[in-house]
Amino acid sequence: MSRYFFYSYSFSKKIKILIFSFVFISPGFSQTKTNLEVLYSLNDMLVNQICGELSGDINEISLKLNLGENYSLFSNHIRNEFIKKGKNQPSENSELTEINIVLDRAGVTYSKVEKDGWFGGYLVPRTLFIEGNYLNSASEEGLESYRIAVTDTVEVGQIKSLETDSFPFTKGEIPPEPFLESLIVPVIAIAAAAISIILFFSQRSK
Numbered sequence: 001m002s003r004y005f006f007y008s009y010s011f012s013k014k015i016k017i018l019i020f021s022f023v024f025i026s027p028g029f030s031q032t033k034t035n036l037e038v039l040y041s042l043n044d045m046l047v048n049q050i051c052g053e054l055s056g057d058i059n060e061i062s063l064k065l066n067l068g069e070n071y072s073l074f075s076n077h078i079r080n081e082f083i084k085k086g087k088n089q090p091s092e093n094s095e096l097t098e099i100n101i102v103l104d105r106a107g108v109t110y111s112k113v114e115k116d117g118w119f120g121g122y123l124v125p126r127t128l129f130i131e132g133n134y135l136n137s138a139s140e141e142g143l144e145s146y147r148i149a150v151t152d153t154v155e156v157g158q159i160k161s162l163e164t165d166s167f168p169f170t171k172g173e174i175p176p177e178p179f180l181e182s183l184i185v186p187v188i189a190i191a192a193a194a195i196s197i198i199l200f201f202s203q204r205s206k
Contacts, residue, residue, distance in 0.1 A: 032154055034162045035108050035170040038128045042106075042148045043074050046130065047081040049146070050099060053139055054087070062096040063089045067103045070169060074103065098137040105131040108163075108172040113156055122156040122177050 033041070054061075063082060065075050078101065079089060090096075111125040129149035135142070154162065156174065164170045 032152075032158060032162065034164065035126075035128055036164050036167060038150060039106055039130065039170070040074070040077055042128065042130045042150065043078055043103075044081050045148050046101070046134075046146060047078060047085065050101075050134060050136060051082070051085045051087060053136055054097065055138070058097050058138065059086050059088060060090055060093075060096055061087050062093060062098045063087075064098065064100045065103075066101065071103045071106055073167070074106075098135070100135040101132065102134065103130060103132040105129070107169045110159070110172050110174050113175050113177050123153050124156050124159070124174065125151055126154050126159075126162075127151040 061082065063079060065078060067074055082089065082099075107129060109127045109129075111127070113122050113124045115122055127149055128151075129147060131145075131147045133143055133145045135144075156177065159174060162170075163172075
C-alpha cells in the first residue's frame with residue numbers, strides 16, 4: 001500500500017518556505033499516528049525551527065507560551081522539546097533571550113474520499129496543521145508568523161480511531177464516499193460472475 005506525505009513549512013517575514021514530499025511503501029496502516037500525535041510532532045518542527053535561529057552559545061532562554069485553553073496540553077511538550085535541544089528555562093531573567101510563542105489554530109481537514117482500486121477500501125487525504133506567530137528577541141526579524149502542515153493518506157474506516165473525542169481540534173468533517181463508485185463495483189462483480197456462469201454452461205453444452 002502506498003502512502004503519500006507532503007510537508008509544508010511557511011514562515012513569514014523572511015518568507016522562508018521549505019516543502020518536501022515523498023512516497024514510501026507500507027505493508028499496512030497499523031503504524032499510522034493519531035491526529036494528536038501528529039500535532040505534537042508539528043510543534044516539534046516549530047521548536048526545531050526556532051532553535052535553528054538561535055546561536056549555539058545560547059543555552060538558556062525565557063520561554064513564554066500563549067496557547068489558550070484549547071491548546072494548553074502542548075505546553076509541557078514544547079518546553080521539554082526546547083530542553084532536549086539544550087535550551088533550558090530557568091526562573092525568569094530579563095537578560096535572557098526571550099522566546100514568545102502564540103498558537104492561534106491547530107486542527108485537521110480531510111479531502112476528497114477516493115477508492116483504493118476497484119475492490120479496495122476508501123482512502124482520504126488527511127492534513128494536520130498548526131498556525132500562529134512567535135517572537136525571538138535574539139532575531140532582528142521581529143514577529144514571525146508560521147503555518148506548519150503535513151498531509152498523508154489514511155483509510156476512512158480508521159478515522160474514528162485517529163481522532164480524540166476530548167480534543168475537538170483533532171476531529172474534522174469527513175467528505176461522503178463517492179456514490180457512483182459504491183454502486184459500480186458491486187455491479188461489475190455481479191456482471192463478472194454472471195458472465196463466468198454463462199461461459200461455463202456454454203462450454204459444457206458443447
